[in-house]
Amino acid sequence: MNSIAGAVRGRWTRRWTGRGTSAPGIIALFVLAILCTMALFPALFTGLDPLATDVSVILKPPSWAHIFGTDQVGRDVYTRVVYGAGYSLGVGFGATVIALVVGVVLGTLAGLVPRALDGVLMRGVEIVMAFPEFLVALFVIAVLGPGPVNVVIAVSVAAVPAYIRVARAETLVVRRAGYVEAAKGLGVHPVWITLRHIIPNTLAPLSVIATIGIGTAIVAAAGLSFLGLGPQDPTPEWGLILSGGRNLLAVAWWVAVFPGVFITATVISATVFGRRLRSRGTGGLR
Amino acid sequence: MRGRLAATGGGEPSLGLRLAARLGAMVVVVWGAATLAFLVLRLVPGDPVDIMLGVQGQASPAVKDAIRADLGLDRPAFEQYFSYLGRILTGDLGRSYQLRLPVVEVIGQQLAATVQLVAVSLLFALVLVVLGALMFGGRRSRIIVGSLELVAISSPPFWIGLVLLAMFGFGLNWFPVAGDDGFRSLVLPSLTIALPVAGILGQVLATGMADARAQPFALTATARGIGARRLVLRHTLRHAALSAVTLSGYIVGSLLGGAVIVESVFGRSGIGRVTLAAITQRDLPVVMGIIILTAVVFVIVNLMVDLSYRLIDPRLTLSAVAIRGVR
Numbered sequence: 001m002n003s004i005a006g007a008v009r010g011r012w013t014r015r016w017t018g019r020g021t022s023a024p025g026i027i028a029l030f031v032l033a034i035l036c037t038m039a040l041f042p043a044l045f046t047g048l049d050p051l052a053t054d055v056s057v058i059l060k061p062p063s064w065a066h067i068f069g070t071d072q073v074g075r076d077v078y079t080r081v082v083y084g085a086g087y088s089l090g091v092g093f094g095a096t097v098i099a100l101v102v103g104v105v106l107g108t109l110a111g112l113v114p115r116a117l118d119g120v121l122m123r124g125v126e127i128v129m130a131f132p133e134f135l136v137a138l139f140v141i142a143v144l145g146p147g148p149v150n151v152v153i154a155v156s157v158a159a160v161p162a163y164i165r166v167a168r169a170e171t172l173v174v175r176r177a178g179y180v181e182a183a184k185g186l187g188v189h190p191v192w193i194t195l196r197h198i199i200p201n202t203l204a205p206l207s208v209i210a211t212i213g214i215g216t217a218i219v220a221a222a223g224l225s226f227l228g229l230g231p232q233d234p235t236p237e238w239g240l241i242l243s244g245g246r247n248l249l250a251v252a253w254w255v256a257v258f259p260g261v262f263i264t265a266t267v268i269s270a271t272v273f274g275r276r277l278r279s280r281g282t283g284g285l286r
Numbered sequence: 287m288r289g290r291l292a293a294t295g296g297g298e299p300s301l302g303l304r305l306a307a308r309l310g311a312m313v314v315v316v317w318g319a320a321t322l323a324f325l326v327l328r329l330v331p332g333d334p335v336d337i338m339l340g341v342q343g344q345a346s347p348a349v350k351d352a353i354r355a356d357l358g359l360d361r362p363a364f365e366q367y368f369s370y371l372g373r374i375l376t377g378d379l380g381r382s383y384q385l386r387l388p389v390v391e392v393i394g395q396q397l398a399a400t401v402q403l404v405a406v407s408l409l410f411a412l413v414l415v416v417l418g419a420l421m422f423g424g425r426r427s428r429i430i431v432g433s434l435e436l437v438a439i440s441s442p443p444f445w446i447g448l449v450l451l452a453m454f455g456f457g458l459n460w461f462p463v464a465g466d467d468g469f470r471s472l473v474l475p476s477l478t479i480a481l482p483v484a485g486i487l488g489q490v491l492a493t494g495m496a497d498a499r500a501q502p503f504a505l506t507a508t509a510r511g512i513g514a515r516r517l518v519l520r521h522t523l524r525h526a527a528l529s530a531v532t533l534s535g536y537i538v539g540s541l542l543g544g545a546v547i548v549e550s551v552f553g554r555s556g557i558g559r560v561t562l563a564a565i566t567q568r569d570l571p572v573v574m575g576i577i578i579l580t581a582v583v584f585v586i587v588n589l590m591v592d593l594s595y596r597l598i599d600p601r602l603t604l605s606a607v608a609i610r611g612v613r
Contacts, residue, residue, distance in 0.1 A: 127318035130584045131577075132539030135561075138546065142565040142573045143326050219442045226444045227550060227562055242445060246551060253452040260445030267440035 028272035050083040069254035092218035095155040103163020111171025170202035211274035215267035319581030380571040389575035400556035410480035438485030447478040447551040479544035494526025
């Protein structure tokens with residue numbers, strides 16, 4: 001259901017990121033570039049160790065030495081947030097790629113196989129979509145058990161039905177296109193037509209949804225870690241840092257506030273950037 | 287008469303038949319969810335009896351066999367499936383592994399707390415949205431409200447909860463920081479769930495209301511000398527509500543998913559806490575019960591939404607609602 005949130009977020013940003021260059025679009029790209037650099041090279045942004053404890057600076061409020069303050073064992077919150085970018089962005093990206101690949105394979109098949117089989121598959125998709133995405137992810141964790149890898153699987157399973165739906169709808173349109181008919185007439189093998197002509201042409205709209213979906217996946221994964229179902233302390237993961245911050249709220253608001261700012265900034269940037277992709281890259285195709 | 291016949295297309299099934307199909311579709315969703323839940327239980331790695339006994343529970347193979355026979359786990363899968371479906375029809379969802387209570391009882395005890403939380407959240411969201419629509423119709427304020435809405439939708443719900451808790455719970459001391467006694471302890475948890483819902487509703491309503499303002503009826507009403515506020519309340523908001531109602535699936539999702547997180551953040555009891563405990567302790571009968579409950583809620587909400595289309599927009603007839611429902 002969060003794909004709807006993505007679509008609505010997108011509708012609002014369209015006005016701001018329509019054609020040509022726009023300030024929000026550039027800011028979003030800039031923020032994403034910084035976050036990706038942070039995820040790949042955290043040492044560029046901080047000289048400290050995210051796991052290093054220091055009893056002399058327990059629960060210090062933000063200052064020049066520790067701009068986001070320190071936690072209950074004296075770890076620098078800023079450093080932990082910087083190192084958390086790699087984990088959180090990686091999970092969001094990984095889960096989205098898995099969901100996209102599975103969604104394209106199943107969705108394309110559903111659009112090409114006989115109607116009876118398509119009907120069975122789509123009824124199944126509809127039943128899963130009756131459940132809120134976050135609850136689907138929780139149910140998957142119930143089956144697989146908690147853990148960082150299972151969080152990725154759970155988030156991608158929850159996202160897959162939406163991708164199947166869009167990939168199927170696109171396939172139904174593309175398979176009637178002139179170039180597909182032409183290839184058929186030339187006697188090209190159906191498998192090759194699917195790989196060479198159908199799938200590439202369904203990918204453009206899917207990539208936009210996936211860009212916005214990365215944000216949704218990051219929030220879902222952080223939510224599962226927040227509930228203690230993902231990685232365990234001392235892993236620097238945004239949801240887990242927030243979860244630790246819950247117990248410190250009475251004495252140290254900064255532990256719980258800053259990681260959330262990063263999650264929100266990531267989600268907004270991914271949404272705005274996704275809209276940019278749509279208005280530029282796919283404008284001519286659709 | 288001729289036009290009417292042409293419009294209905296002659297050989298269309300009767301209203302009763304369409305409503306029956308609608309009910310059939312509802313049953314299919316719940317049955318599908320129950321089947322899915324059953325498959326999930328079969329897919330779980332490990333012996334259900336071992337999971338049931340827990341890590342510390344030691345039992346001889348003879349005792350385990352006795353439990354297995356007692357639960358019917360030694361019979362063929364399809365036989366288990368049909369007796370499981372039969373038990374669901376009689377309202378028996380099995381027994382919790384951990385609490386050793388019937389699942390219906392475990393869920394029933396906590397249902398009221400969550401229903402209360404969700405109802406107040408929905409009320410807060412609607413109040414926020416209507417206030418926003420009335421007070422911020424102008425262009426510039428729309429940009430500000432739009433940005434706030436984007437932040438509300440994009441923020442993780444548990445973080446919204448923590449920020450509200452830090453500000454109004456620990457900072458200003460206006461509301462209790464945990465527990466569930468009385469309305470005061472309900473305010474922050476409900477706001478946490480309400481803010482993203484209000485954000486998304488606000489976005490959709492703003493688009494719908496802009497559409498409505500361009501409609502002839504808005505011009506007529508303005509020409510009649512109706513005030514701006516009255517125009518919003520009586521005409522454009524109602525028009526836009528139709529598109530917002532379509533989002534109800536997403537909203538119910540936010541409310542239920544939000545309940546799991548919010549009950550954990552604010553230390554409230556309820557279905558969300560039951561769900562989380564069942565998942566961490568792998569109490570699968572309870573998880574299955576929650577899955578079936580969610581499916582039933584989804585089906586009922588969808589039916590209510592389809593019926594409310596007609597209340598909001600009298601142009602739709604009951605038969606049109608039935609068609610929309612069957613899809």
